[in-house]
Ligand SMILES: Nc1ncnc2c1ncn2[C@@H]1O[C@H](COP(=O)(O)OP(=O)(O)OP(=O)(O)O)[C@@H](O)[C@H]1O
């Protein structure tokens with residue numbers, strides 16, 4: 001059985017990371033240092049993720065019998081077709097998925113391209129904080145890894161069901177739709193908890209940082225719930241309804257069987273009920289630690305409350321690598 005040994009959460013200042021680029025490296029470095037200190041661990045190996053919006057992925061086919069050199073030639077040719085910038089500026093990687101269903105002598109593979117700069121700036125910030133990047137993943141892939149820990153809670157372990165994982169962050173919301181553990185759709189929407197923080201700040205005349213803190217701790221005047229929180233939850237539910245309509249119109253799918261709510265905003269009590277009421281689809285708050293044990297180092301109740309926001313981190317922590 002897996003066990004959550006330790007975790008730490010440190011908020012980043014506003015705009016430290018913008019559109020996938022680290023715009024305030026010193027702030028990110030300081031946050032990493034603080035998180036590592038709070039973690040109270042000896043390990044210096046870390047797993048990081050790029051945002052899905054910073055990578056290009058493409059399903060390709062590779063001959064099963066190809067040599068490494070042949071694969072490399074083909075990968076480069078495929079990459080040339082999809083990259084909008086010179087290949088010298090690109091980090092690329094691929095993963096063989098398995099034999100192609102129609103053509104078993106060929107393998108399905110997933111090609112992933114990222115601007116080298118996006119990768120290197122992350123590795124550099126980690127290194128400045130004294131940490132070594134063992135793996136660079138992608139947040140959407142980590143979401144899939146974390147989901148595998150949760151699938152047991154769905155009827156038939158989720159088999160044959162269309163599952164929408166909706167990760168609602170501070171400034172953006174990522175929608176990933178899965179069928180049988182395969183990603184069938186992905187899209188990012190400009191929607192997130194900053195809207196609520198801004199409204200709290202305006203309504204109760206608080207600086208943004210205090211508004212953020214009061215929001216998380218639930219320390220706000222009585223009028224907050226009805227006048228500020230409820231309208232925000234309604235607007236999130238409405239946007240989720242729209243996002244699903246967009247999924248239906250962009251694909252041949254016509255239904256979603258389950259919604260899993262992840263990201264920091266999914267910690268807001270009652271969001272699942274509001275979403276369910278609006279879109280009439282079974283809705284669950286994502287807890288990737290549901291079937292894991294919890295070490296005595298960890299406050300179990302706090303972990304449960306923060307679990308949706310740790311969805312991607314959990315997926316990253318499940319990656320295997322050889323420590324140095
Ligand atoms: N207990 C809580 N109650 C209400 N809101 C919360 C709570 N915990 C976190 N949030 C909100 O969740 C948001 C942060 O979520 P998350 O950590 O998933 O974002 P992020 O991944 O850093 O941002 P983005 O995906 O937009 O880049 C913030 O708006 C924060 O205020």
Ligand SMILES: [Mg+2]
Pocket residue numbers: 167168169170263
């Ligand atoms: Mg996020």
